[in-house]
Amino acid sequence: MRVYNFSAGPAALPLPVLEQARAEMTDWAGSGMSVMEVSHRGAAFRALAARAEADLRDLLAIPDNYRVLFLAGGATLQFSAIPLNLAPAGATADYVNTGTWSGKAIADAARYLQVNVAADAVGGGYSGVPPEALWHKSRDAAYLHYCANETIHGVEFPFIPQTAEVPLVADLSSTILSRPLEVSRFGLIYAGAQKNIGPSGLTLVIVRDDLLGRARAELPPVLNYALQAKEGSMLNTPPTFGWYLAGLVFQWLKAEGGLAAIGARNQAKAESLYAYIDGSGYYTNPVAHSCRSWMNVPFRLPRAELEAPFAREAAEAGLVNLEGHRLVGGMRASLYNAMPAAGVAALLAFMRDFAARHP
Numbered sequence: 001m002r003v004y005n006f007s008a009g010p011a012a013l014p015l016p017v018l019e020q021a022r023a024e025m026t027d028w029a030g031s032g033m034s035v036m037e038v039s040h041r042g043a044a045f046r047a048l049a050a051r052a053e054a055d056l057r058d059l060l061a062i063p064d065n066y067r068v069l070f071l072a073g074g075a076t077l078q079f080s081a082i083p084l085n086l087a088p089a090g091a092t093a094d095y096v097n098t099g100t101w102s103g104k105a106i107a108d109a110a111r112y113l114q115v116n117v118a119a120d121a122v123g124g125g126y127s128g129v130p131p132e133a134l135w136h137k138s139r140d141a142a143y144l145h146y147c148a149n150e151t152i153h154g155v156e157f158p159f160i161p162q163t164a165e166v167p168l169v170a171d172l173s174s175t176i177l178s179r180p181l182e183v184s185r186f187g188l189i190y191a192g193a194q195k196n197i198g199p200s201g202l203t204l205v206i207v208r209d210d211l212l213g214r215a216r217a218e219l220p221p222v223l224n225y226a227l228q229a230k231e232g233s234m235l236n237t238p239p240t241f242g243w244y245l246a247g248l249v250f251q252w253l254k255a256e257g258g259l260a261a262i263g264a265r266n267q268a269k270a271e272s273l274y275a276y277i278d279g280s281g282y283y284t285n286p287v288a289h290s291c292r293s294w295m296n297v298p299f300r301l302p303r304a305e306l307e308a309p310f311a312r313e314a315a316e317a318g319l320v321n322l323e324g325h326r327l328v329g330g331m332r333a334s335l336y337n338a339m340p341a342a343g344v345a346a347l348l349a350f351m352r353d354f355a356a357r358h359p
């Protein structure tokens, strides 16, 4: 039996995608082999790779002057790859600290350049985004980095920062493809796959042409965006199965109506959960209303000792992975693209029932 999986990542994948992968698992594209067993340099896989990129370009309306890279190593490797590709040693980069993930990006970048924390939400307990007018940007920043959706704290930027000539770099791991996006505002976008794209092990990088070629000489070639762009992300063997599955997810998104339709669905899902939480007089969400994530909804119960029974009873009802991140506790429901509205409705019914039974 399929459950409703509210995990923040690795997260639920669309059922039609999994079923297609199962159907062609042992004989992909008439090859008599699984997609995992064919050469990444063969014509069939190259066609798959090209279609996945074309579909992604379609979905996000990615302008022609951006390269799309399908890399290995997770979003975390990009925390280091970004400073090493975009800035010389001794340069300064601006970072906005709005939670655990931007904090990790800052810690890694600080090993390679001067980090200027232009704004810090730690004082507010990571419950919102400091207004951009109050940020302290440096004049000569190599780039400005932010995390558009803090997966653990459930904080999503309600705006795209304005950086004029300074390239804008964004960790979109947990919000990419959840709604339309103005790609031209960014210098570089990156996202680990295991939230809204596909399985873990694949990382998407979308980078503007003019930012290629700034890499430091000592950078390992597999981390070098310019080299990977030149080689079609095949400098070495790419994560082929992840690339294949991501391609199926992109096809599914297009069949579902594209990102405008998906965005409307995601908004409705999130708003129904927040409205219930706010009106319940029982559950609470600490995030400023304007910064509430559509993808990750953290919430608390009236007493901490109710958390374990809540998670246990929810799992018994087929609603799994509702525990909050170990760093912040509480509960969290992640509502990525693959979570159907019926899953959110089932969660709301369970939450109502639980509250009535544990006053």
Ligand SMILES: *Cc1c(COP(=O)(O)O)cnc(C)c1O
Pocket: 009, 073, 074, 075, 076, 077, 101, 147, 149, 150, 151, 171, 172, 173, 174, 192, 193, 195
């Ligand atoms: C999950 C996540 C990461 C880390 O991804 P890995 O693939 O585990 O390296 C980074 N940033 C954000 C916003 C995430 O949600």
